[in-house]
Amino acid sequence: MFSVIIYGRNDSHGYNLHKRAAISFNALAEVMSDPDDEILFVDYNTPDDHPTFPEAIHDTLTDKARKVMRIFRVRPEQHVHLKSKTHLVALEAQSRNVALRRSNPNNRWVLYTNTDMLLVSREPGQSLSQILGEVPDGFYQIPRFEIPEMLWEAAFDRKDPAGNLEKLRDWSVRYHLNQIVHNFMPMRYDALGDFQAALRDDMFTIHGFDETMILGWHCDSNLAARLALYRGRVDTLIDKVFGYHCDHTRVAAANNKGRKTTMNSHDQYIWNVSSPYVPAQADSWGWPDVEIEEVHLDRDTSYQRYTAGLDKAIKPATTPFINTSCEWHLFDDLTYDLPHTLPFVCDQVLTYPKATALMIVATRADFVREFAVAWRGMGFTGPILLPKECALDVEDPAIESGRFADLLKRTELFLFEFGLKTQKIDDPVRTGREESPVDRKQLKLVERLFRQAASTEGETRPPSKRLPRRFIGVNVIYNKYWPIFTDYVGANINPFCSQVLAGVPLAVPVTVKEKILKFRKKKAA
Amino acid sequence: MSKPSFLLSALAGVGGLWRKKAANALDEDLKSADPERRGQALFRVGRTHMRLGEIEPAISYFDQALELLPNFAEAAAARAESLDMLGRLDVAHSDYQRARELWARQHPGAPDRSYVFRQRGRFTFEVESYELALARIKTGSFPHLGWGNALLAQGRPQEALACYERALKIKQNDPDLTALKGEALAMMGKYRDAIKAFDVALAANPKSVETINAHGIACAALGELDMANGDWRRQLQLLPKWQPAARACVALRLADYEAALPELEQAIAKDPHEPYWQLYRLTALRRLGHPVPAVETPAGAAWPAVLIDLQCGRATPDDARHRAETKGEEAEALFQIGVLAVASNPQAAQGCWREVVERAPPALVEYAAARNELSRPGP
Numbered sequence: 001m002f003s004v005i006i007y008g009r010n011d012s013h014g015y016n017l018h019k020r021a022a023i024s025f026n027a028l029a030e031v032m033s034d035p036d037d038e039i040l041f042v043d044y045n046t047p048d049d050h051p052t053f054p055e056a057i058h059d060t061l062t063d064k065a066r067k068v069m070r071i072f073r074v075r076p077e078q079h080v081h082l083k084s085k086t087h088l089v090a091l092e093a094q095s096r097n098v099a100l101r102r103s104n105p106n107n108r109w110v111l112y113t114n115t116d117m118l119l120v121s122r123e124p125g126q127s128l129s130q131i132l133g134e135v136p137d138g139f140y141q142i143p144r145f146e147i148p149e150m151l152w153e154a155a156f157d158r159k160d161p162a163g164n165l166e167k168l169r170d171w172s173v174r175y176h177l178n179q180i181v182h183n184f185m186p187m188r189y190d191a192l193g194d195f196q197a198a199l200r201d202d203m204f205t206i207h208g209f210d211e212t213m214i215l216g217w218h219c220d221s222n223l224a225a226r227l228a229l230y231r232g233r234v235d236t237l238i239d240k241v242f243g244y245h246c247d248h249t250r251v252a253a254a255n256n257k258g259r260k261t262t263m264n265s266h267d268q269y270i271w272n273v274s275s276p277y278v279p280a281q282a283d284s285w286g287w288p289d290v291e292i293e294e295v296h297l298d299r300d301t302s303y304q305r306y307t308a309g310l311d312k313a314i315k316p317a318t319t320p321f322i323n324t325s326c327e328w329h330l331f332d333d334l335t336y337d338l339p340h341t342l343p344f345v346c347d348q349v350l351t352y353p354k355a356t357a358l359m360i361v362a363t364r365a366d367f368v369r370e371f372a373v374a375w376r377g378m379g380f381t382g383p384i385l386l387p388k389e390c391a392l393d394v395e396d397p398a399i400e401s402g403r404f405a406d407l408l409k410r411t412e413l414f415l416f417e418f419g420l421k422t423q424k425i426d427d428p429v430r431t432g433r434e435e436s437p438v439d440r441k442q443l444k445l446v447e448r449l450f451r452q453a454a455s456t457e458g459e460t461r462p463p464s465k466r467l468p469r470r471f472i473g474v475n476v477i478y479n480k481y482w483p484i485f486t487d488y489v490g491a492n493i494n495p496f497c498s499q500v501l502a503g504v505p506l507a508v509p510v511t512v513k514e515k516i517l518k519f520r521k522k523k524a525a
Numbered sequence: 526m527s528k529p530s531f532l533l534s535a536l537a538g539v540g541g542l543w544r545k546k547a548a549n550a551l552d553e554d555l556k557s558a559d560p561e562r563r564g565q566a567l568f569r570v571g572r573t574h575m576r577l578g579e580i581e582p583a584i585s586y587f588d589q590a591l592e593l594l595p596n597f598a599e600a601a602a603a604r605a606e607s608l609d610m611l612g613r614l615d616v617a618h619s620d621y622q623r624a625r626e627l628w629a630r631q632h633p634g635a636p637d638r639s640y641v642f643r644q645r646g647r648f649t650f651e652v653e654s655y656e657l658a659l660a661r662i663k664t665g666s667f668p669h670l671g672w673g674n675a676l677l678a679q680g681r682p683q684e685a686l687a688c689y690e691r692a693l694k695i696k697q698n699d700p701d702l703t704a705l706k707g708e709a710l711a712m713m714g715k716y717r718d719a720i721k722a723f724d725v726a727l728a729a730n731p732k733s734v735e736t737i738n739a740h741g742i743a744c745a746a747l748g749e750l751d752m753a754n755g756d757w758r759r760q761l762q763l764l765p766k767w768q769p770a771a772r773a774c775v776a777l778r779l780a781d782y783e784a785a786l787p788e789l790e791q792a793i794a795k796d797p798h799e800p801y802w803q804l805y806r807l808t809a810l811r812r813l814g815h816p817v818p819a820v821e822t823p824a825g826a827a828w829p830a831v832l833i834d835l836q837c838g839r840a841t842p843d844d845a846r847h848r849a850e851t852k853g854e855e856a857e858a859l860f861q862i863g864v865l866a867v868a869s870n871p872q873a874a875q876g877c878w879r880e881v882v883e884r885a886p887p888a889l890v891e892y893a894a895a896r897n898e899l900s901r902p903g904p
Contacts, residue, residue: 122614136629184662185654185671204767225667232644232678233628233651236602239609239621271665274692275701276640279730 001034001129002109003200007042007095010053014248015149020116021053022060022158023246027118029065030161033127036106039069041115042095043295045079049470049502051302051351058297060158066297072098073293075353080466086214087262093209093219094287100208101286102294103200108132110203112196112223116246117144119195120165120172122239131240132197138235139198139227142243143180144191145172152246168244178242186221186228186270188236193220195243198227206230207278208285210269217263221270230276293353300379306350309378313370314339324430326478326496334420334443335429336475338367341499346374348472348502349413357410359385361449362417363442365392366425367474371415372396385411389445404449408460416450417474418443418481447484454488457505468504476501486510564594565649571603572653580607598627599650632801632828635890637760637774638742639708639735641674642888648675666692670702677705682712700729704736707743711888716743734760738775746887750896754779757893769795773805777890780897782809804829807836808864828854832861856885860895875899 008021028039043052052071054061061069074095082091100110109132113119119128151171156164172178181190206226213219228234252258278285295302322337349358358375362368372384376398386392387404400407420435421442427433435443450471453460457469476485477496485491487510491503554566571586587604590597605620634642652675655668662668673688686709692702707722723740727733741756761775761784769791776785789806796802800823810817819837823830831848834840835858842862849855863877878895885892 136625138628184658185651186667201767228651229671229674230640232641232648232674233646235625235628236606239605239614239618267664271662271667272696273667274670274696274699277733279732282732 001037001107002032002111002132002197003037003099003103003107004028004039004111004113005042005096005099005103006039006113006115007044007090007092007099008053008115009044009090010046010050010056011089013090014116015251016153016248017115018057018060019153019156019158020246020248022057023152023156023161023164024115024117025054025065025069026062026158026161027164028113029062029068030165031119031121031128032064032068034129034133036104037068037129038104038107039065040072040099040103041069042072042074042099044074044090044095045076046073048076048352049348052295054297055295055302058301061297062159062161063298069297070102071295071297072102073295074098075293077465077467078287078290078292082214086216088214088216091214092216093211093213096219097208097211097286098290098292099286100200100203101288102292105200107200109197110200112198112220113194113243114245116248117194118147118161118165118168118244118246120168120242120244122241124169126240128241131237135235135237135240137199138233139196139202139224139231140235140237141188141192141197141224142195142237142241143182143189144194144243144245145177145179146247147171147177147244148175149247149250151175168242172242172244177244180238186224186234188224188234191245192224194245195237196220196223196227197237198223202227202230206276207282210278211281211285212278213264213269215262215264217261218266218269219264222264222273225270225273226276226278229273302350305378306346309346309374309376310343312377313374314342322429324496330430330432331479332435333430333433334418334435334439334475334479334481335423335427335431335433336419336499337429338364338370338425341474342367342370342374344498344500345371345415345472345474346378348500349375349380349415350378352413354379354381356380356382356412357385358382358413358415359387359407359411359453360415360417361387361390361404361446361453362392362415362474363419363421363439363446364417364423365394365421367417367419368392368394368399369396372398382412387449389449390442404452408453408456409462411453411460412462412465412469414453414469414471415474416446416453416471416476416485418446418479418485419475447481450485451488454505455509470502470504472500472502475499560593564590564597564600565647567593568597568600568603568649569653571600571607572650575603575607580610583607596627596630597647597649598624599647601627603650630825635774635888636768636771637734637738637764637778637890638888639705639739641677641705641708644674644678646678648678651675664695666696666699666702669695670705673705673709677709677712680712682709685709686713698725700726700733704733704739707736708739711739711743711746714746716746716887719743720747732763734763734771737763741778742888742893745893745896750900753893754897770799770802773802774890777805777808778893778897780812780894780901782812785809786813798823800829800833804833804836804861807833808861811836811864812867814868829857832857835861835865852884853886853889856881856889856891856895859884860891863895863898 041054046052052073054069054071058066096112103110121131155167183190209219210222213222322340360368375384383400384398385407386399386401387407388401389404420439422436422439454471471489473485476482477494477499485501488505489503490506491501494501551566551569554562557563567586567590571583574583574586584604584607587600590600601620602624605617605624608617628645631645633645636643652672655672658668669688669692673685676688677685686706689702689706689709693699696702703722704726707719710722711719720740720743723736726736737756737760741753745753757775757778761772764772769788773785773788773792776788786809789802789809792802793806803820807817807820817836820833822834831840831845835845845858845862849858859877859881863874867874878898881891881895
């Protein structure tokens with residue numbers, strides 16, 4: 001019957017986003033009763049190494065919410081062409097159109113709302129699917145009622161949507177929440193963007209949201225203006241459903257700078273709208289030709305993929321714990337425990353697109369072998385590019401060998417491993433082992449390729465990529481490769497136990513001169 | 526008195542005059558013998574009371590409006606909301622329902638035409654809101670446009686034209702506003718002026734399917750059928766496949782039944798309750814010489830149910846003509862009578878279609894179809 005369209009990203013937009021959103025997702029799912037109903041969440045521009053926002057809070061969602069939710073992941077690389085034109089990191093019009101294009105064609109209605117709304121049917125027990133199934137074609141809005149922050153934060157149980165909706169029925173009377181704020185046509189009510197129900201067909205006819213609106217605000221009013229023109233009227237569903245908004249103004253959201261807020265032009269996009277249509281984007285709205293990843297919370301989840309990959313690659317531990325050491329006298333010992341390290345490496349790649357082409361430059365053949373097994377097990381379909389220069393004898397369906405210089409231009413993600421070529425899987429770890437000539441030779445090679453890849457990243461980027469590629473370093477903490485890796489890559493400080501650092505190349509690598517100057521300054525101080 | 530304050534006081538005077546004029550117009554409407562004018566005025570007084578929180582008097586005005594105009598959906602909706610505000614949702618519920626049914630019952634215009642003609646309602650609520658907006662929004666064309674559309678949809682092209690002209694003063698040379706100005710001119714019968722406006726609009730947006738359609742209608746009205754058909758063929762090329770109803774209507778204007786039939790079948794699959802798609806499908810089947818299946822009489826709508834009955838042999842041509850209440854319905858009936866007759870009596874059919882061309886509004890699908898039928902070599 002209807003597709004709910006919402007958007008966001010894995011950040012902290014406004015006060016206590018995680019709770020607000022969980023309350024809202026669960027409450028929206030609660031008022032769905034048609035098998036075709038769906039919540040379409042467009043996760044816009046979340047960094048590639050993060051999970052999508054709903055994935056990050058999935059444990060706070062009800063089974064029903066997880067079942068009805070489809071997540072469309074718009075990658076930073078897909079947003080990059082708009083990056084210089086806007087100060088915003090998530091774009092409403094693009095997000096909502098991406099979802100509309102991919103919405104269930106069986107659904108008659110599209111409901112535009114946000115991740116902090118709860119809808120309470122006035123007739124207890126009536127679902128929104130029933131309500132929308134009974135009303136004639138049209139464009140419907142409802143007024144938005146505010147819930148004080150204290151109420152939703154303190155009293156709502158994220159996983160009890162029915163209980164929350166019941167509480168709202170009570171509070172609305174006890175605390176006089178239901179105040180309708182009327183507005184000029186075409187915005188029949190204030191804050192109209194939290195409930196605009198339109199026919200899916202109408203939305204296609206008018207070419208979705210206006211994608212030139214990239215400065216934030218008024219996208220909802222522009223839609224109202226265009227749909228009001230198209231339909232002639234703005235109808236209300238006030239007799240059927242009340243909409244409540246979890247107020248979140250304790251902390252200003254990123255798009256709210258008070259009087260200094262940059263906005264789309266009120267005049268251009270509301271008071272001088274002269275057509276329901278946006279012909280300039282008739283063929284392009286919602287990016288019909290762009291492949292957008294779809295993520296689910298009830299099947300093929302990241303956790304399922306992760307464990308499937310690791311379970312294929314490593315066997316369970318046979319001892320209660322294992323030992324290593326970060327004592328400084330072991331600084332030169334490059335041994336590490338592979339089964340312990342692999343989960344942290346896989347964690348770094350899991351959120352990337354399945355078709356990613358990853359280059360692996362390594363010292364240890366067993367590392368490459370186990371990683372390749374895990375890679376396939378996690379459902380990756382892209383190749384593992386292994387430079388011939390590494391001279392590692394590993395065969396795996398995912399591995400493609402080639403000249404380093406050629407593979408560089410195809411690589412989307414880098415993985416550099418600094419270990420000892422001679423280390424066997426059962427060898428003791430960090431006991432003061434020294435490099436053998438074989439180890440030294442292999443490490444020199446990996447280091448050379450690393451420096452080359454990192455310092456030429458901008459020039460060797462594939463033509464389809466506009467953003468810097470990420471480098472993952474394995475076994476680069478508390479050893480001599482720590483400074484080398486971080487001379488080139490802007491990585492966080494990570495615990496030694498995780499063994500892994502990652503980041504994108506620094507604009508300018510740290511030079512020896514810089515290091516000397518820093519050292520002298522320190523001495524002088 | 527300083528210069529700014531002098532100006533302000535002068536402007537306040539102008540504002541006062543405007544308000545006085547508006548109030549006088551409302552007073553006149555309240556005294557009018559025309560139920561439409563009086564009903565709408567009562568509604569507006571009711572809305573004023575509603576805004577003031579005087580709910581009981583508001584309801585009384587809406588009751589009076591509904592007594593005069595029982596199909597006044599806006600009044601039913603406002604009455605419902607007023608009752609709801611008084612906590613009487615049980616009573617309000619039936620009014621909310623009534624309003625929705627009244628709106629839904631009004632048949633929208635052809636889907637290949639401008640969106641304005643597909644709107645349903647009196648738009649009294651919207652016009653009032655646009656008027657209020659205009660008191661504050663001085664640099665926006667939108668309220669003028671919305672107001673103009675409401676008038677055009679109600680068949681008041683002269684007043685609509687004035688609104689579009691005001692909008693065009695703010696947003697000069699805007700192609701969309703110019704196209705609507707053309708629609709108003711066409712509705713007034715000023716087809717040559719309308720074509721000029723459409724040409725301006727199409728120069729800026731040559732793919733505007735609605736303007737192309739309107740251009741075709743104006744050309745057909747002037748007897749320039751080849752040019753009109755050229756427009757509609759182009760419109761058909763540009764219309765997306767997922768708009769089968771619009772595509773079917775264009776094909777029907779061209780009297781291209783072979784192109785229309787599959788579109789109509791898709792339109793029926795999408796909207797099985799729309800009687801016009803059923804009727805037009807029967808029309809296409811008959812004109813293509815295919816067997817015409819018996820289709821059930823659609824429930825509820827009196828029109829065009831009788832035309833479906835006519836095609837299925839359950840009604841006579843006289844029944845169809847007698848049930849027609851408007852010029853448009855009469856033309857639709859005549860066209861279908863022609864379709865029914867063409868196989869056995871082509872001359873009678875041509876007579877019917879000629880009558881359609883002479884009497885029907887040129888925007889009607891049947892008008893264009895009849896013109897195209899007549900342009901073909903006779904038997």
